[in-house]
Amino acid sequence: MSDKMQQIVLASRPTGAPTADNFRLEESQIPTAGPGEIVVEVHYMSLDPYMRGRMDDAKSYAAPVPLDGKMEGGAVGRVIESRNDKYAVGDHVMGAFGWATHATSDGEGLARVDPDQVPLSYTLGVMGMPGFTGWFGLMEHGRPKEGETLVVAAATGPVGSMVGQLAKSMGLRVVGIAGGADKCSLAVDHFGFDACVDHRAFDSASDLRRALKEECPDGIDIYFENVGGKVLEAVLPMMNAFGRIPICGMIAWYNEGGLGASAQEQTLTGPRLWRTILVNFLSVNGFIISNHWDRMGEFHATVGPMLADGRIKTLEDVTEGLENAPEAFINLLEGGNNGKAVVKLV
C-alpha cells in the first residue's frame, strides 16, 4: 500500500466558467494522526454547484478557498488511524474532507455513517446535504399544499429530484425543468414528475415560459429556486398570489459571481423582481442547509423509509479517480451530469 496521498488545490481563480488549469493535483505523504485526531481514507467525495462560489474571492456565506488551498467539499470514508476516543479504525465517517484521497480531522463536525444501512455514496446525495436541502427548503419555506403546482429546475439533480418526488407524494402537480430531452425523460419516467420542460429547447425566457404555461395551467404556487437566470425570468410572471420561492442556489449565475452582465440581467431588474414579490404577496426565503443541521434527524426519519420502500428514487453520476474530479466538476456546471455527481476514490 502506497504511503502517498493526493489532493486538488485551487491553482487560480476562474474568470467565468472554471477550466482545468484552475486546478492542480498535488501529491504528498499520507499524514499521521496528531493527538485527538483521526486519519480518514476517502471513499467518495461530492461535487456540488456551490463549490463554484468558493472559487471566487467574494463575500458569501462561506469564506473563499484560498489560492493554492485544497478545494473544499463533503466526502465520506473510513478511519484508518485514530487517536480520538470517539472514532475507531474501521469506522465510516462523513465530513468536509475536501478534494483529497486522505484527510485528518479532530472529529469536530463529523457524522458517523453505517454502510450496512445505506450505500456510502448516498450520504453525499439523496440522504446527505443535497437531499436534506431539498426536503428542508420544501417543507420549511415551500409550505406545500395538496393540489398546488410546484416547479423545480435541475429536476434530475439530487436537490431537484428530492423536491419533486416529495411534492408529488404530497399531492402537488410537479413540473420539472432540465437541460436536454434525456434528463426530461428521466424526470418523468424515473422520478415520477408530472411533466418536464427542456430549457435547452428554448432560446428565450418567453419561449420557455410559453412551454411552462402549457404544463402549469393553474400557474405556479411554489418555485424552488436552484438555478436563477433564464428559468427565473420565465417563471417569475407565472407565480400565483401567495406563492413561495425558497432559494438554495442560482447555478446559472455562479460563473458570473451572481453579478455579471448576462442577457438575463438586462431584463431581470431589481425593481421588477421586487414589484413581483409585492404585488403577488410572495414569500422569498434564502437558506443554506448548514444552518439547519438540527433538522437532520427529522429528515432521516421522514425520507429514510421512503427511500427504503422505493417512494423516493435516486440517481448517481459516478466519476472514478481524484484526477478526474476537475473535469467532472466542470461538466457538472455545464449540466452534463445525470444525477448526483460523486467521485469514487476507493
Next chain:
Amino acid sequence: MSDKMQQIVLASRPTGAPTADNFRLEESQIPTAGPGEIVVEVHYMSLDPYMRGRMDDAKSYAAPVPLDGKMEGGAVGRVIESRNDKYAVGDHVMGAFGWATHATSDGEGLARVDPDQVPLSYTLGVMGMPGFTGWFGLMEHGRPKEGETLVVAAATGPVGSMVGQLAKSMGLRVVGIAGGADKCSLAVDHFGFDACVDHRAFDSASDLRRALKEECPDGIDIYFENVGGKVLEAVLPMMNAFGRIPICGMIAWYNEGGLGASAQEQTLTGPRLWRTILVNFLSVNGFIISNHWDRMGEFHATVGPMLADGRIKTLEDVTEGLENAPEAFINLLEGGNNGKAVVKLV
C-alpha cells in the same frame, strides 16, 4: 344646504409623476339611496402612495382606476340617508368611498367607527389601514426581537412611524430614513426613533449607506420596505444574516410603474438582489393589508391602548377641500407632507 356633490376623476394616465391635469373635478347631484343602500357624507378622505399605482393601466393586486372613473381611496363620514337595516342616519362609517364628497354604499365592506372613541381621521391613519399595515408587516413578517436593529423609510409617515414606534417599544434599535432635516427631527423628537438619516442629504446610495452605517453599527436585521429605490440600494448590503424584509410598498418606483430605467435600476439588478437574499438567508415577504382584515381586531386590541396612553404617537397633514386633493396627492408623492395625509371635506 346644497344638493350638489363633487368628485375627482382620473382625466388621463400620468407618464411619470402625476400632474394636476391628470385629475378633473366633477359636480353632480347628491345621489339618493336605492333599496338597501346608504348615502354617506364624507368627512375625511385618505391620500396614500398606493393610489399612484391605480392610476397606471398595469397588472397589480387591484384593477386600475378606469379613465374618467372616480379616484379610489378610503374615507370616513356620516350616514345622511339610509335604506339599509344595519346603518342609521347619523352613524359614522369608514369605507372605500373614493375621492368624493358623497358616496352611496350597499353596506358591504364598511366598518362602523365611533367618533367618541377616536378622532374620525385616525381611522384613516394610525388606527386604520396604514397603521394596521405597519403593525401587521412588522409582527408577521418582520418578527422583531429585542436588541435587533430595524430600519424603516418614510419614517414620519403613518406606516413608518407605526413600525418604528412599535419596534422601539419592543427593545429594538430603530433608525428611520426620511426626506429632509425637519422630518428627521420629527422622527427622533416626536416618534422616539433612536436616529434618523436624511436621504436628501446624499446623492448616491453609497453615501447614504455610509451615513446609515454610523447609525447601525451592528448591521440591519429588519428592513421594513416601503420605498425601494436608492434606500433599498443603500440598505441591501447592510442586511445581517437571517434578516427580514417585509415589503408593503416601493414609492420611489411608483412613478415609473416599478419598471423604469432609473439610475437605481442600473445597479440594483435582479441577480444581485437574488444573491443577497440567498447568501444572507433573508426572508422577503410582499403583502397587502387587505388580505389580512381578520387580524384587525388583534391590531386594535394591541395598539389602541398604546395610542390612548401616548406610547404610540401620531401626526396628520390635513388639507382642506376636495378641490385641493390632487395637489396634496402630488405633494405626498414628492414627500412634501408631514405625517398622514388626509383631506378634510366637512
